[in-house]
Amino acid sequence: MTFFQLMRRNAWRKRLRAILLMFSVGIAFLIYGLTASFVSGSQGAAGASDSLLGVFNKSGRGLPLPIAYLNRIAAVGDVAAVAYTARMRGFVEVEKNVVAVSAVDPQAIATANGAELGLTPELIAALEEGSDRVLVGRALAEAQGWSVGQRIGLTSQLLKADGSRNWSFTIAGIFEGADAGTDTYFMLARYDMLNAARARDRDTVDAFIVRPREGIASGVLAARIDALFANSAAQTRTQSEKQFLEGFLRQFADVGLIVSLVVGAAFVTILMISVNTMLFAIRERRFEIGVMKVLGFSRGHIVVLILGETLFIFAIGGAGGLVLAKLATLSPEFGLVFSGEVLLKSVAIIAGLGLLTGLLPAVNAMRLPIVNAFKTR
Secondary structure, eight states, X not given: OOHHHHHXXXXXXXXXXXXXXXXXXXXXXXXXXXXXXXXXXXXXSTTSOSSSEEEEETTXXXXXXXXXXXXXXXXXXXXXXXXXXXXXXXXXXXXXXXXXXXXEOHHHHHHHHHHHHTOOHHHHHHHTTOTTEEEEEHHHHHHHTOOTTOEEXXXXXXXXXXXXXXXXXXXXXXXXXXXXXXXXXXXXXXXXXXXXXBXXXXXXXXXXXXXXXXXXXXXXXXXHHHHHTTTSXXXXXXXXXXXXHHHHXXXXXXXXXXXXXXXXXXXXXXXXXXXXXXXXXXXXTHHHHHHHHHTTXXXXXXXXXXXXXXXXXXXXXXXXXXXXXXXXTTSXXXXXXOOHHHHHHHHHHHHHHHXXXXXXXXXXXXXXXXXXXXXXX
């Protein structure tokens, strides 16, 4: 029998106890996998850009800005590209099926933010073919079951000039996003179409998207842009994409603190359960440990054997929890991304908790005198 086989059999000697312990570890890593995927995905701010800037109305993000600001922002020397967007929300078929539409100038958005969104020249050309054309993000298209060429209807809060709230579009293409963390759960429509059809707030936008020139600090450029409109009727607040998302999420809660508390509580609980279980298991095997020492097993062998058992339990349980977390992130509408970074951190935590759990039981077993071990029989 190999050393690994001995370790594995010791871990499985009490099957129900081992299964329950693995189940507890799995639940802890399921929680960690989901929360970490939230932070690294499009619903969190970890993957957001620090350089791409958004210019919003200082009085509130829901208030519009004049589109005339475009030329003044573009005239700032350190601005490489600038685009604008007008947001529209509505529902498809049923009120709970809410989708978002960003009305943009196709060429401007391609220059300012096309790389992040995965907007190819072919997609931009398809969007320009007609005023009712839209580009749909991959996550939204998969969630709704939409395909290129399909005609879709949207009931929006935005009132049209004819008194209707019903908007219809033809899907001209599907954009993928630069990576898995890019939010693609929305549509891109043409601003000229929306602006001509809506009943109010014409010639206004919700935000400007600014890309600084290479080597220009985004914070410095943001201050210069805001200074342009300091004395205007609609003052601006310019933030990076990351700052915007962090500020938006803080309106509801401190996401980072909540994630840390939830994950920390889960891991502390599982650590206490695991250490107590392993200490009890070692007490049951005191006689066997004494026999092993008589047969020539060194202190180091005993320590490695027990640490191997805890690592085996954490590896099986942690892997099960992470697989479930990965399956839960396959649905695109949740914006969860189980990235390689999340996996690497999970592996490191599994190894750390496994070693930490087995440390005290291993030290007790190593220091156990042979005479005391035989007294248990």
